[in-house]
Amino acid sequence: MPDTMAPSGQTAQGYRFGLRLEERGQVVAVGDGIAWVRGLRSAQMDEVLRFDDGSSGLVFQLGAQRLGAILLSQTHRLTAGMGARRSGARLTVGVGAGLPGRVVDPVGVPLDDLPPPAVETRMPLEASAPAILERDFVDAPLYTGNKIVDTMIPIGKGQRQLLIGDDGTGKSALALDVVANQRGRGVLCVVVLIGQTRAAVAATVDTLRSVGALDYTVVVVAEANALPGLRYLAPFAGCAIAEHWMRHGHDVLVVYDDLTRHAQSYRELSLLLQRPPGREAYPSDVFYLHARLLERSTVLAPACGGGSMTALPIVETRLGEISAYIPTNLISITDGQIYFDSKLFAAGFLPAIDIGRSVSRIGGKAQANAIKRAAARIRLDYLQFLELELFARFGTRLEASVEDSLRRGRLLRELLKQDRLSPLSEAEQLAWLLAYGEGLLDAVAPDQVAATVPRLFAAAGAHRLGLDTPKDAWLAALRAALKATP
Structure with a gap:
């Protein structure tokens, strides 16, 4: 068989016959997104297979006979x-400047009824995390626009911050708020949607488009009715796209929504492939699954490109149980967690972030000095207020200092409330922090906070x-704003 063909319209100079050897196998069984193949003894793990009908697969389990x-x-x-044959290639996804604004599946096929996006090169979905010598310290803040988070x-x-909580408590909403707040900040975004319904995917895309965030965001989608293999590969595809930009010196934000469904897809594939089950029927390497994904998020040293990849993985709990298998795995992998409480959500405290259970292990090192100084006692004051409020429910007589702490705590609780898709700039964050910390809002009733803060x-x-404005100038402007007639 000829191994080369002369282009149409050109001579056959250099055209010669030769042998082309190809290892071929045969499909034994197909079902539930899995194909069993025999006869491909040289196949390797994570190698792409081609079937005679045009289908494709990825080697995921090697056995003695099949x-x-x-x-x-x-x-x-x-x-x-x-019939089945080897391709000799690993799975890759197209990356480049043509992806922002597009909605694609984990193998790069467009889902937005537009032509395929222009790609610069292709990146493997599976890649080693950057070595220690390639990494740098986290020293730049990623502003979310959220009062609780930024302060x-x-x-x-370059941080990996977990969003954890029950279903319907606002985890995805906060993640989209963070993406929306990156407009004009030079941060490219990747939103990975795993196992969601088509209506939920369309709502997310419409939200990003309505706030102008789709211009710098690529959405990688593996719907609930997609093949389980695509749901498993979705976060790795999003990570590969982000990693390419990071290697070229860009700051990138990746949202994985959510890794609970991702782990369930991996469990489904593993059980179908007859791998031995472990705790909660998950395979024993499910920790490594997420560790190798999230370890690729980091800050690169200037000599290696100087970019960064910030990860916001989302995980779902049931009835607030954070000690379940997958949540505890992800808590141990990430650099902190933002915990969403269903009771706070039901009480109307939005976003429903439990400040006592939430922590950022390295973000404070990247926080702006002005905001860090102004917010130094905010967390402690609020946690003390929650304890005093619980004590005050017994109806005992309280001292004047305790009454004052309760009043300021209720004021702070109203200040921390924030609507969706209403991110604050750094100056606006500092405005309310200084006004509260210096006692400028002590005379404001809690129910008047929503009308007063916009004046600040x-x-x-x-x-x-x-x-960088001096504190005296800030306080003079804030006092004048509060004295002015609304």
Whole structure:
């Protein structure tokens, strides 16, 4: 068989015959997104297989007599007895400047009814995490626009911050708020949606488009009805896209929504491939699954590109149980967690972040000095207020100092409330922090906070106040704004 062909319209100079050897196998069984193949003894793990009907698969299990492949694409003609052959290639995804604004699946196929995106090169989905010598310290803040996060649970560029809580408590909403707040900040975003319904995916894309965030965001989607192999590969595809930008010196934010469904897809594939089950029927390497994914998020040293990849993985709990298998795995892998409480959500405290259970292990090192100084006692004051409020429910007589602490605590609770898709700038964060910390809002009733705080924000903008503005200038402007007639 000829191994080369002359291009159309050109001579056959240099055209010669030769042998082309190809190892071929046969499909033994197909079902539930898995194909069992025999006869491909030279196949390697994570190698792409091609089937005669046009379907494709990825080698995921090697056996003495047959191998198991997860299907990446499947036609109705794929049945037992179908021929299979090796491709000799690993699975890659197209990356480059043409991806922002697009919605693609984990193998790069567009899902937004537009032509395929222009790609610069292709990146393997599985890659080693950057070596220690390639990494740098987390020293730049990633502003979320959220009052609670930016002041008490700060996130730095290159950090891995877990969003954890029950279903329907606002985890995805906060993640989208963070993505929306990166507009104009030079941060590229990747949103990975795993196992969600088509309606939920469409709502997320519409939200990103309505706030102008889709211009710098690529959405990687593996819907609930997609093949389990695609749901398993979705976060690795998003990570590969982000890693390419990071290697080229960009700051990137990746949202994995969510890794609970990802672990469930991996468990489904593993059980179908007859791997031995472990705790809660998950395979024993499920910890390594997420560790090798999240370890790729970091800050690169200037000699290695100088970019960063910040990860916001989302995990779901049941009835607030954070000691379950997958949540504890992810807590131990990440650099902190933001915990969402269903009771706070039901009480109308939005975002429903439990400040006592939430922590950022390295973000404070990247926090702006002005905000760090102004927020130094905010967390402690609020936690003390919660204890005093619980004690005050017994109806005992309270001292004047305790009454004052309760009043300031209720004021702070109202200040921390924030609507969706209403991120604050750094100057606006500093405005309310200084006003509260210096007692400028002590005369304001809690039910008047929502009407008073915008005046502080307007003063910060009118006087062009910033993080480097002297504190005296800040206080003078804030006092004038509060004295002015609304």
